[in-house]
Amino acid sequence: MSERDKRHFELPGINELSKAQEAINYLAAEGKYLVVGGPGTGKSVVALLRARYLAGEKRKYLFLVYNVLLEIACRQLYPELECARWIGWFKNLHRNLFGKNPIPKSMTPGDFDWKQVENRIVNADKMETSLENTCLIIDEGQDMPTGFYEAIDYLDAEHLFVAADQNQQITEANSTIREIRECLEIPIEEQIRLTENFRQKDKGYHVALLADAFFPGDPASTHPQLPPRQSTETPWLYTYGRPLFETIIRRIVLIVGRHPRELVGIITPTDAVRNRYFHAIRQAAGTLRENGAEVPVATYHSGMVRSALGAIRFDRGGILVINAMACKGLEFDTVFIADVNDFYLDPDTNKTKRLFYTMVARARERVFLLRRAGDHCAVDAIMPDDETILKRN
Structure with a gap:
């Protein structure tokens, strides 16, 4: 990787933390925190700093995440990180204890028969595995x-650090802040809140404003404060006719061609849309390469072979095309939310708002929503009308 396309992507030093983050950094190694x-x-940042602190103290720890891309991003931020995806880790733990996987209740990832898991742990004569000494x-x-939280409690997990946001719940098998707090036995007054927006603090005021327009309003997790500095780039909802698709693709590729350190995220509603954008962008990038400009293009989808994951880099400029469910915890300079026509509008519109809130907030500086002309778009119902928040062509 050349210096030309290297992004600023590293954990902050202690002097770069806010007072709230610094206080978290000095919490004792023992205990339970939410x-x-x-x-x-900065939830992920303080969680990673926690891992670095525990490693420095020679304490046994494990950093658990939900999805593959967040694991990759965390490992690139902190290469020595002891990290795992929680579903795979728990299934492996269950196999070590009982010689079999936990029984799934549905096709939803992580939706196991937790009552049966609990009964197996409680009724086991002797436990070969304990989490008592693992942070x-x-x-x-x-x-x-x-x-999951109840199961690890039965396995004597005494030292826990959980970072969460109820307004970013986009999975089916999940927990509320109250449920996590009750499982960890943390009084509400000891729950730690972060409110300062660091991601959009320099050039992302209008991104934060659009994210705020989708805020579902669940009081369990307050939305971040709007950053103080104004930006000049209001997000766009751009409606395009099919002949303009290739023009849009070329413009996306040119963003990175002209600004090699820019990381662009293309977030898509379905795997078919992901494939369409990925192949079109890769072809356009190939044409640009022939003219001497290198634009790295990568994608991620469920079931992808591990050897292909090496192309995904968060510490350099490029374009990453992913499905909406894979975007949790990630950060891009610019985000394109592709073909919003194909997003499902849930009868409980707050569910769809949570998804758009999460997707928009991935961007540091710019957001574009793309909509196919002539096709029905159910999510128009939740789009803000205010042109100072979301412009339209």
Whole structure:
């Protein structure tokens, strides 16, 4: 990787932390903690700093995340990180204890028969595995079901650090802040809140404003404060005709061609849309390469072979095309939310708002929503009308 396309992507020093983050950094190694905050408030950062602190203290720890891409991003931020995806880790733990996987109740990832898991742990004659001496750090903790927290409690997990935001719940098997707090036996007054928006503090005021327009309003997790500095780039909802698709693709590629350190995220509603954008962008990037400009293009989808994951880099400029469910915890300079026509509008519109709140908040500086002309778009119902928040062509 050349210096030309290297992004600023590293953990902050102690002098760069806010007072609230610094206080978290000095928490004792022992005990149970719950950190709640909206997107961009630094939950993942303080969780990673926690891991670095525990490693320095020679304490056994494990950093647990929900999805593959967040694991990759965390490992690139802190290469020595002891990290795992929670579902795979728990299934492996269950196999070591009982010789079999936990029984799934549905096709939803992580939706196991937690009552049966609990009964197996309680009725076991002798436990070969205990979490008593392991410090568990859990990022995006709202995406783990309550049964998971109850199970690790039965396995003597005494040292827990959970970062969560109820307003970013976009999985089916999840926990509320109250449920996590009750499982960890943390009084509400000891719950730690982060409110300062660091992600959009320099050039992302209008991004934060659009994210705020989708805020579902769940009081369990307050939304981040709007950053003080104004930006000049209001997000766009751009409606395009099919002949303009290739023009849009070329413009996306040119963003990185002209600004090699820019990381662009293309967030898509379905795997078919992801494939369409990925292949079109890769072809356009190939044409640009012939003219001497290198634009790295990568994608991620469920079931992807591990050897292909090496192309995904968060510490350099490029374009990453992903599905909406894979975007949790990630950060891009610019985000394109592709073909919003194909997003489902849930009867409970707050569910769809949570998804758009999460997707928009991935961006540091700019957001574009793309809509196909002539096709029905159910999510128009939740789009803000205010042109100072979301412009339209």
